[in-house]
Amino acid sequence: xxxxxxxxxxxxxxxxxxxxxxxxxxxxxxxxxxxxxxxxxxxxxxxxxxxxxxxxxxxxxxxxxxxxxxxxxxxxxxxxxxxxxxxxxxxxxxxxxxxxxxxxxxxxxxxx
Amino acid sequence: xxxxxxxxxxxxxxxxxxxxxxxxxxxxxxxxxxxxxxxxxxxxxxxxxxxxxxxxxxxxxxxxxxxxxxxxxxxxxxxxxxxxxxxxxxxxxxxxxxxxxxxxxxxxxxxxxxx
Numbered sequence: 001x002x003x004x005x006x007x008x009x010x011x012x013x014x015x016x017x018x019x020x021x022x023x024x025x026x027x028x029x030x031x032x033x034x035x036x037x038x039x040x041x042x043x044x045x046x047x048x049x050x051x052x053x054x055x056x057x058x059x060x061x062x063x064x065x066x067x068x069x070x071x072x073x074x075x076x077x078x079x080x081x082x083x084x085x086x087x088x089x090x091x092x093x094x095x096x097x098x099x100x101x102x103x104x105x106x107x108x109x110x111x112x
Numbered sequence: 113x114x115x116x117x118x119x120x121x122x123x124x125x126x127x128x129x130x131x132x133x134x135x136x137x138x139x140x141x142x143x144x145x146x147x148x149x150x151x152x153x154x155x156x157x158x159x160x161x162x163x164x165x166x167x168x169x170x171x172x173x174x175x176x177x178x179x180x181x182x183x184x185x186x187x188x189x190x191x192x193x194x195x196x197x198x199x200x201x202x203x204x205x206x207x208x209x210x211x212x213x214x215x216x217x218x219x220x221x222x223x224x225x226x227x
Contacts, residue, residue, distance in 0.1 A: 033215065033216075035218070040200070040223070041220060041221070042114065042202065042218045042219055042220040042221050043202065043204075043218040044114070044218070045114075045215050045216070045217060045218070048214075048215055088155065090155075099145055099157040099160050099168050099170060100145070100147075100157060100204075100216060101157065102147075102154060102155035102156075104154055105154070105155075
């Protein structure tokens with residue numbers, strides 16, 4: 001079953017605009033990760049934020065985490081057509097098993 | 113390129129058949145994870161192996177099994193295939209250190225089509 005839900009399911013913006021995707025999850029987590037998937041291809045890791053972190057940056061990406069609300073957001077600034085992809089949040093719980101539980105994903109389309 | 117390799121890239125087979133998917137993790141990674149991605153179920157965790165031993169099971173059917181070999185490559189065996197098993201199957205690997213905060217690196221996937 002899916003741990004998280006992503007919002008919106010689909011997002012269409014113009015090149016140069018910012019894109020914000022949200023993820024909510026249900027149980028306590030160790031960390032939360034964001035992945036990108038180009039159509040039908042493998043997942044590419046974007047960023048990992050630990051449960052004790054509130055914000056993290058990587059290039060044009062900014063991720064926030066609010067554990068009290070069990071939610072995270074991914075902001076892509078100055079979007080490019082090449083950013084067109086599906087974006088998934090994935091949570092990892094505690095213990096020795098570190099499998100990821102994925103959200104349903106946001107399909108981002110960046111129009112040139 | 114994540115460093116995780118999966119073979120084959122595509123597989124077409126018939127219902128009732130058995131297939132084996134192969135995964136080689138990144139050099140140095142001890143954990144291997146298998147995930148299934150389908151339109152109706154999304155991305156779901158199937159099973160995890162760490163250094164040859166099963167570590168965790170997710171939504172893996174009894175018809176499916178996996179193993180991790182001494183050289184750390186892993187195989188996912190799918191038997192008595194049904195139409196609904198058609199999906200993308202991903203392998204991921206991680207160092208699986210005791211720290212608990214680690215990235216999983218995904219392979220390109222195997223696309224399975226059951227006819």
